Amino acid sequence: MFKPKLMHNLLAPLIAANTVSADLQANDMSNHNGLEILANQLERLQFDCHILPVDEGRGKWNLIAHRAGTASNRHGLLFSGHIDTVAADESLWSHNPFTLRSHSDLFFGLGVTDMKGFFAVLVSILQNLEMQNKLPITIVATADEETTMAGARALAAEMFSQPALAILGEPTRMRPVLSHKGYLAYQLRLHSTGGHSSFPDANKNCINAVTSVNQALINKASQWKSQIRHPEFSVPFPTINLGALHAGDSVNKICSHLTLNFDVRPTPGLSSEQIFTELNQAIKQSLKGYKVHYELNDLYLPVTSFASSATDDRKDVIQQHCSCHFAHENYVTEAGFFERLGIPTIVLGPGSIEQAHQVNEFVSWEQLTLAHNIYAKLIHQWCY
Numbered sequence: 339m340f341k342p343k344l345m346h347n348l349l350a351p352l353i354a355a356n357t358v359s360a361d362l363q364a365n366d367m368s369n370h371n372g373l374e375i376l377a378n379q380l381e382r383l384q385f386d387c388h389i390l391p392v393d394e395g396r397g398k399w400n401l402i403a404h405r406a407g408t409a410s411n412r413h414g415l416l417f418s419g420h421i422d423t424v425a426a427d428e429s430l431w432s433h434n435p436f437t438l439r440s441h442s443d444l445f446f447g448l449g450v451t452d453m454k455g456f457f458a459v460l461v462s463i464l465q466n467l468e469m470q471n472k473l474p475i476t477i478v479a480t481a482d483e484e485t486t487m488a489g490a491r492a493l494a495a496e497m498f499s500q501p502a503l504a505i506l507g508e509p510t511r512m513r514p515v516l517s518h519k520g521y522l523a524y525q526l527r528l529h530s531t532g533g534h535s536s537f538p539d540a541n542k543n544c545i546n547a548v549t550s551v552n553q554a555l556i557n558k559a560s561q562w563k564s565q566i567r568h569p570e571f572s573v574p575f576p577t578i579n580l581g582a583l584h585a586g587d588s589v590n591k592i593c594s595h596l597t598l599n600f601d602v603r604p605t606p607g608l609s610s611e612q613i614f615t616e617l618n619q620a621i622k623q624s625l626k627g628y629k630v631h632y633e634l635n636d637l638y639l640p641v642t643s644f645a646s647s648a649t650d651d652r653k654d655v656i657q658q659h660c661s662c663h664f665a666h667e668n669y670v671t672e673a674g675f676f677e678r679l680g681i682p683t684i685v686l687g688p689g690s691i692e693q694a695h696q697v698n699e700f701v702s703w704e705q706l707t708l709a710h711n712i713y714a715k716l717i718h719q720w721c722y
């Protein structure tokens with residue numbers, strides 16, 4: 339039986355483990371403690387657990403927990419989530435974010451919805467099922483999803499026994515998500531020899547030059563908008579957003595250096611390599627005639643877009659249990675990394691993205707119960 343007290347017992351130690359991922363080094367924590375707690379829970383259920391290094395210097399690891407099946411068919415189910423959380427501003431929380439609290443059918447704590455609750459639900463299901471599954475069950479907990487996605491990037495196909503389907507448990511309110519856009523962030527640097535403002539030279543001036551670059555990027559976005567259509571998304575084409583511009587240092591100098599940060603949110607099918615090539619061409623062309631040099635670099639490592647390769651029969655199984663339509667989201671997840679390994683993936687998890695990364699983060703008992711029921715039926719039907 340799935341009871342709030344059982345949920346509390348499984349979830350409280352995971353919440354108590356500080357697994358914050360942060361760009362700010364002072365806030366960035368090892369995730370090993372959180373993974374050990376989860377591995378201990380799964381080892382008691384006869385899972386073979388491996389905690390693999392992602393970045394040992396920073397104390398970042400992935401957990402791959404596997405329980406083989408009794409049948410010769412290896413195409414079981416894989417469940418994956420991230421064990422890290424964003425940093426919490428404790429002064430804004432109404433209680434200690436590392437202490438699980440429950441109140442009026444809601445569970446509060448840092449990471450309850452994004453996404454430690456997901457792991458506790460899985461463990462509670464497996465505690466109630468026999469240990470002899472026919473098809474393999476794999477559970478993956480990754481590092482650094484909230485920052486670099488280094489954990490998902492470190493996964494390799496050889497680590498898995500060709501699962502038939504991966505369920506990524508990011509909060510979707512248990513609506514199955516079949517695709518999302520990618521995320522690419524760039525920094526463009528312009529520089530020139532500059533000079534005294536009493537001899538202004540528009541062709542050497544990085545502020546003048548960037549107006550041409552901006553127009554080229556706006557034109558590129560318009561071109562994508564007219565040529566690429568993905569009606570399943572609320573913004574149904576790839577976008578470019580010019581985000582931050584820093585230029586020059588003095589009013590009486592020709593501006594000789596400038597940085598422009600911008601992001602691209604590609605729809606599935608537009609690769610990061612193709613985007614980089616197209617942006618480079620557009621920028622190069624726009625700077626013709628200027629005595630200005632440029633460099634275009636990734637600001638972060640690219641996060642690939644995601645389009646599920648799950649076949650119709652697998653989608654039917656999911657839809658039958660969820661009894662709701664498939665969705666397509668604007669936020670990014672690790673799903674594209676599993677697809678790259680050849681593992682058909684669907685994003686389906688308890689809680690709402692609106693509660694993720696929030697002060698007093700919570701997940702409802704209703705969502706956890708829904709996840710429990712849907713995952714339990716899925717595991718039972720597929721792996722037993």
Ligand SMILES: [Zn+2]
Binds near residue numbers: 420453483508509
């Ligand atoms: Zn998440």
